[in-house]
Amino acid sequence: MTKAEIVTQLSRALNRMNRFTAIALTGALVVFSTLAMAADAPMQIVMNPPKFPVPGTVSPEAQAILGRPIPDLSSIPLAQTRDEWMASKEFVATRYGAALPKLLQSLPIELEKASMGGVTVRVITPDNLAPEKSGKVLMNVHGGAYVHFGGDYSVLEALQMATASGYRVVAVDYRMPPDHPYPAAVDDTVAVYRDLLKNYQPEDIVIFGTSAGGSLTASTILAARDQGLPLPAGAIMNSPWSDLSKTGDSYFTNEGVDPKLSTYDGRLEASARLYAGEEDLRHPLVSPVYADYSPGFPPSMLISGTRDLLLSCTVRLHRKLRAAGIPAELHIFEAMWHGFSQVPELDEAQSEMNLFLERHLGGRTPG
Amino acid sequence: MTKAEIVTQLSRALNRMNRFTAIALTGALVVFSTLAMAADAPMQIVMNPPKFPVPGTVSPEAQAILGRPIPDLSSIPLAQTRDEWMASKEFVATRYGAALPKLLQSLPIELEKASMGGVTVRVITPDNLAPEKSGKVLMNVHGGAYVHFGGDYSVLEALQMATASGYRVVAVDYRMPPDHPYPAAVDDTVAVYRDLLKNYQPEDIVIFGTSAGGSLTASTILAARDQGLPLPAGAIMNSPWSDLSKTGDSYFTNEGVDPKLSTYDGRLEASARLYAGEEDLRHPLVSPVYADYSPGFPPSMLISGTRDLLLSCTVRLHRKLRAAGIPAELHIFEAMWHGFSQVPELDEAQSEMNLFLERHLGGRTPG
Numbered sequence A, B: 001m002t003k004a005e006i007v008t009q010l011s012r013a014l015n016r017m018n019r020f021t022a023i024a025l026t027g028a029l030v031v032f033s034t035l036a037m038a039a040d041a042p043m044q045i046v047m048n049p050p051k052f053p054v055p056g057t058v059s060p061e062a063q064a065i066l067g068r069p070i071p072d073l074s075s076i077p078l079a080q081t082r083d084e085w086m087a088s089k090e091f092v093a094t095r096y097g098a099a100l101p102k103l104l105q106s107l108p109i110e111l112e113k114a115s116m117g118g119v120t121v122r123v124i125t126p127d128n129l130a131p132e133k134s135g136k137v138l139m140n141v142h143g144g145a146y147v148h149f150g151g152d153y154s155v156l157e158a159l160q161m162a163t164a165s166g167y168r169v170v171a172v173d174y175r176m177p178p179d180h181p182y183p184a185a186v187d188d189t190v191a192v193y194r195d196l197l198k199n200y201q202p203e204d205i206v207i208f209g210t211s212a213g214g215s216l217t218a219s220t221i222l223a224a225r226d227q228g229l230p231l232p233a234g235a236i237m238n239s240p241w242s243d244l245s246k247t248g249d250s251y252f253t254n255e256g257v258d259p260k261l262s263t264y265d266g267r268l269e270a271s272a273r274l275y276a277g278e279e280d281l282r283h284p285l286v287s288p289v290y291a292d293y294s295p296g297f298p299p300s301m302l303i304s305g306t307r308d309l310l311l312s313c314t315v316r317l318h319r320k321l322r323a324a325g326i327p328a329e330l331h332i333f334e335a336m337w338h339g340f341s342q343v344p345e346l347d348e349a350q351s352e353m354n355l356f357l358e359r360h361l362g363g364r365t366p367g
Helices: A003-015 A021-038 A060-066 A082-096 A099-106 A151-165 A184-199 A212-226 A267-276 A311-323 A344-361 B003-015 B021-038 B060-066 B082-096 B099-106 B151-165 B184-199 B212-226 B267-276 B311-323 B344-361
Strands: A109-116 A119-126 A137-141 A169-172 A205-210 A234-238 A300-305 A328-333 B109-116 B119-126 B137-141 B169-172 B205-210 B234-238 B300-305 B328-333
Touching (some): A060 A344, A099 A151, A109 A151, A119 A151, A119 A184, A137 A151, A169 A184, A184 A212, A212 A234, A300 A311, A311 B328, A311 B344, A328 A344, A328 B328, A344 B311, B060 B344, B099 B151, B109 B151, B109 B184, B119 B151, B119 B184, B137 B151, B137 B184, B137 B212, B151 B205, B205 B212, B205 B344, B212 B234, B234 B344, B300 B311, B300 B344
Parallel strands (some): A137 A205, A234 A300, B137 B169, B137 B205, B205 B234
Antiparallel strands (some): A109 A119, A119 A169, B109 B119, B119 B169
């Protein structure tokens, strides 16, 4: 896929304001991701044909995605310097700065930039916030391999969740590498959580995120717990990058199979190492699959797909939680990939998330 | 693997009466399965090297299994006639008739052969049946690709469950092909369930099974429901063969990856067609992933592994249940295969089953 094609695809996603509004948002997220990774790369990215037949057991939209050639992330030259990393991050900001305001205007939400615990956040409030939801809040930790999607873009998944669930969402714009490696991100998310606790009961807060945001959801709660803060009501972790080392079976079995995240080698590994900085990749707050959940962790929902490069990251974390006696539910979607989006399967995942929120926060989700 | 090696492996499994007693039982089940499939085959079975590195994220026992060459089930010549199928079934009975009594003697259970609803069953009662469990019962539907493991062997999984859960288990010795294709098996399991309802409340019954036994668990409940019988308290389906056609992504992605069930092609497909007889492979009681669960189905637990050839059969059924509003929980084990056994990971799965039984039957499981 050329950059031009990626741009076209992104614009298309952002402009589809029909029933796929919410879906397009995470669609954009994934496109951003691919793009950010390609930002400082030459135009040529190695494209591999799909390894397996397109399954008839998924939606037509998913079939279309699974039928396309898969960009080989290991073929993209690595950013070597701070400047190259910054350029990669800047590329997204410059190129797509114009798209977001239009998107925001079209959604029935209000977005307010604020500071909580010294950290930049964006508070997204649905226009018709139901009274029973006004005392509750979701905290979102964005994805992007710990390196991308800061700033204005940090709201994409939060916008989807606010629109689809009807809850207010606080999206954390945590500090990132290259200037701010671990533990800056966790320090920031914990600071925001601590600040939220001034206005909300812990049982009225759910934390959620996808990919790096999924593992940061876990790390935030673990760090907060270890600092003596009360646990939130729940955690939703979609394809959490719970192991930043190349450990886990699906890093191998789903290599070249996941249409979005083709391999750990190259960009993913570089992002992991940039984020971890001085820390071991298996530090329990860097790779929370190695953490101890038995002192306490809230009820959790984990989401992945059978073609997800991070399927093992997801099921290993699920087992870790269950082994510690934490009520954790798992949802694995047929042939879905890392952070699957732009497909009706995401509607189904969102329905499960709405049920989870209803069960753990007590508010009713929109029809 | 030669037949001699299979025999050695089986004997070893049956003789390991240490902490792996229960595990060895299903281990034997899988070995029986491989063997039954190889019964009328020449000594040579094509063995393929593992496609992927042995993951460090599973137990040493599992690593040993995942490091071995994988028997290619499609390399085994197919049984073409009734006699060849019967010979295949008989082979198991003759060869291993001696092993079972010894195994039974060593377990703290009592086994009684009986007839219920005109169907042969074996009732397995733990020696120290707890008073709060005496009014409850588990019904087991054995696996074996709808063709194998009838007769004495039908109790293998039931023995494991009775030993590990402390509940009484009724193992159904349902009729099978070639003489009795669909719907004989479902007729038999429903007849036993109907008979159980004379002595037990439906809320005191859980039905469970693995592989063909997992999908028969679903079909039994669906058929019983459609005949106006009340729903049992729960269903446990371990790697259910919910789609007998080669439909589902993991039939392709995990082909040659699952160390026990290498492929649908050949023996599995032949068994499916033999079982379905005149019916379409996608008849909803033949392949229960195509059934309608919205009129009612009990709380369910589904188990699989990321290397399971039937991973898609499992997650598709899970999604089908969830979409119908059925409380269904999913447990996917890192790098585990179809009906994984002889590994500590099965202990973990059994713990989840015990929790499920405790929750839905109210009895306490042994420490």
